[in-house]
Amino acid sequence: xxxxxxxxxxxxxxxxxxxxxxTIQVTIDRLVFSPATVEAKxxxxxxxxxxxxxxxxxTVKGSWEVMIPPKKSASLTLKAAGPVDYFCRFHxxxxxxxxxxx
Amino acid sequence: xxxxxxxxxxxxxxxxxxxxxxxxxxxTDPQIAHIAYTAGVIxxxxxxxxxxxxxxxxxxxxxxxxxxDHEAVNVQALDLVKKLKVTPQxxxxxxxxxxxxxxxxxxxxxxxxxxxxxxxxDNEVAYHKQVNGALETLLIPSASNAELKSLxxxxxxxxxxxxxxxxxxxxxxx
Numbered sequence: 001x002x003x004x005x006x007x008x009x010x011x012x013x014x015x016x017x018x019x020x021x022x023t024i025q026v027t028i029d030r031l032v033f034s035p036a037t038v039e040a041k042x043x044x045x046x047x048x049x050x051x052x053x054x055x056x057x058x059t060v061k062g063s064w065e066v067m068i069p070p071k072k073s074a075s076l077t078l079k080a081a082g083p084v085d086y087f088c089r090f091h092x093x094x095x096x097x098x099x100x101x102x
Numbered sequence: 103x104x105x106x107x108x109x110x111x112x113x114x115x116x117x118x119x120x121x122x123x124x125x126x127x128x129x130t131d132p133q134i135a136h137i138a139y140t141a142g143v144i145x146x147x148x149x150x151x152x153x154x155x156x157x158x159x160x161x162x163x164x165x166x167x168x169x170x171d172h173e174a175v176n177v178q179a180l181d182l183v184k185k186l187k188v189t190p191q192x193x194x195x196x197x198x199x200x201x202x203x204x205x206x207x208x209x210x211x212x213x214x215x216x217x218x219x220x221x222x223x224d225n226e227v228a229y230h231k232q233v234n235g236a237l238e239t240l241l242i243p244s245a246s247n248a249e250l251k252s253l254x255x256x257x258x259x260x261x262x263x264x265x266x267x268x269x270x271x272x273x274x275x276x
Binding site for chain 2: 030031070089091094
């Protein structure tokens, strides 16, 4: 189907590539999530890298929780679109935000 | 006595943080290290009592978090004083803290059940508030070594987190 080839060629020329799922790192250092706000899309994975000697969590009230042991990493694949605020259940003064595009 | 110290002392007196009021004269780094370490040990000891006595999961979980965090901070503190070749020095503030803590533990030991839970968690809120006030107004500003100051700043964030965590548990017990 030459028409379809033309369509793909046009897409490539325009730089439109179907989005691939990515892994986005959030570092925890001295009780700070950094970057504090992450823009991602459904299907992406957030990987929290804990540099502290303290255990932390990434917790969304009434929803999911990821346990992040000291000096370890933990991941979560995003399944739902929308903005979500998370915090550490052990240290609620630690706050982060994910803005998840569909 | 500098203006900062007068202000710090006034703040401490206003907060009613009696044991720290004696530390109005600028504590030295060896004294600060001792105070910070002592403050952590006190919270671990209170937590161990709670783990032993409480039947409430939220309270026991919180107490376990306290043991884990404060022991981790104190390991870092010991590593740092070793590295800096500083010997922590006992002082009136440390002694005042230890004395107040012993009295509090004796009070808690006499309680059981819901009365124990409430007294323990309420004291955790008050204790962390007190230590935060001292860290912010006296210990961090007085620390001259940069690494000690940085460890105290991390300690303050941990303590502030614990204070909020304790407030949350206190809310659950109501």
